Amino acid sequence: MTVFDYETLKVIWWLLVGVLLVGFAIMDGHDMGVGTLLPFAGRNDEERRVIINTVGPHWDGNQVWFITGGGAIFAAWPLVYATAFSGFYWAMLAVLWALFFRPVGFDYRSKIHNATWRSVWDWGLFVGGAVPPLIFGVAFGNLLQGVPFHFDSTLVPYYTGSFWQLLNPFALLAGVVxxxxxxxxGAIYLAHRTEGDIQRRARTAAIGAGLLTLAAFSAAGAWLALGDFGYAITSVVDAGALPNPLAKQVVEQSGAWFANYRKAPLTMAVPGLAYAGMLAALLLIARGRTLSAFVASSLAMTGIIGTAGVAMFPFVMPSSTVPGASLTVWDAVSSQRTLGIMFWATLIFMPVIVAYTSWAYKVMAGKVTTAWIRENEHSAY
Known part of the structure; x- marks a missing residue:
């Protein structure tokens, strides 16, 4: 049981799913960022082992954010889960195929003293780090444009697009973001855990990637403002009613994704956080304050993901072919009892996850060096 009414629970779970997405981006994201940089920041085998060991003890624990996020969407927004996995099926498979390289890459890469063997797994870890963020960005870009799907009379979803349609110019720009x-x-985290040449290369990469993030994020915002993107609900919606995604009227409306910012100007703090956080991260990393830069980068990512969430609210997955079938916070959710039980489970277990993750990072804190790799030749990754 819960003290919250149905409407409040719907909003709470919109916020909680956002928290899980941000947690995944911050925690598993820095692992993926390090993997993306692996073939470039490490110039020899020892340097690459240093890089791998900065995330080796934590990467699999951080996967809990990915698994929990997917589970939460399945349980809280079952129609979104079903429709998204129909429309983004091949994209999701590409993510899973890329992620397969991570466990075997981390575990087997350094077990054989063979340059070709290790190089192959280095590039495998690169694929496992670089592909998922790109595809997730492309998915967000398609959500902002609307996804071609509709429902039949029994609410079975039908996706009418193709995989290649997902790779449109705006979605690819979102993928760059x-x-x-x-x-x-990931570069900021790598700079925090290393020293010398690796740290210098990581700092350079962080500045370059940070500037690219700001440029691409700004370009995407301008494209949304000038393009024919956006959806708006034109009928009265009972936010506390039982879910029925076909019981509303929706129209495509240019500039609709900026409506929430116009209605509530304080929400401009969310994109403001994206810019302020990234600029602070760049300034701090340039000055060598790596831990503070990591915090600032985490805030920037919160702002970037939050910007899309605030813009789309209450939409979760708009339909470009039948706008009235768009899925929203109000009509794509589970029952009130399900949301209530999940809320209390989250309230209990989320602090546990944060606590053991914090403990693990505290225990494994410190610099990873080539000297440490030599001393732990047979036990390090």
């Missing part, structure tokens, strides 16, 4: 921000975040 996702890829660049994750790479910048």
């Amino acid at each position: 996702g890829s660049a921000m994750i790479t910048a975040h």
Whole structure:
């Protein structure tokens, strides 16, 4: 049972799913960013082992954010889960195929003293780090444009697009935003855990990727403002009613994604956080204050993801072919009891996840060096 009414629970779960997405971007994101930089920031085998060992003890624990996020969407927004996995099926498979390289890459890469063997796994870890953020960014770009799907009378979803339609210019720009921000975040973490030449290369990469993030994020915002993007609900919606995605009227409306910012000017603080956080991260990393830069980068990513969330609210997955079938916070959710039980489960277990993650990072804190790799030749990654 819960003390919240149905409407409040719907909003709470919109916020909680956002928290899980941000948590995934911050925690698993810096692992992926480090993997993206692996073949470039490490110039020899020892340097690459240093890079791998900065994230080796934590990467699999950070996967909990990815798994929990997917599980939360399945349980809280079942129609979104079903429709998204129909429309983005091949894209999601590409993410999973890329992620397959990570466990085997981390575990087997250094077990054989063979240059070709290790180089192959280095590039495998690069694929596992670089592909998922790009595809997730492309997915967000398509959500902002609307996804071609509709429902039949029994609410079975039908996706009418193709995989190649997902790779449109705006979605690819959103993919650049996702890829660049994750790479910048990973580079900052790498600079925090290393020293010498690796740290210098990581700092250079962080500045370059951070600037690219700001440029691509600004370009995407301008494109949304000038393009024919946006959806608006034109009928009265009972936010506390039982879910029915076909019981509303929706129209495509240019500039609709900026309506929430016009109605509530304080929400401009969210994109403001994206710019302020990234600029602060760049300034701090240039001065060598790596931990503060990591915090600032985390805030920037929160702002970037939050900007899309605030712009689309209450939409979660708009339909470009039948706008009235668009999925929203109000009509794509589970029952009130399900949301209530999940809320209390989250309230109990989320602090546990944060606590053990914090403990693990505290225990494994410190610089990873080539000397340490030599001393732990047979136990390090």
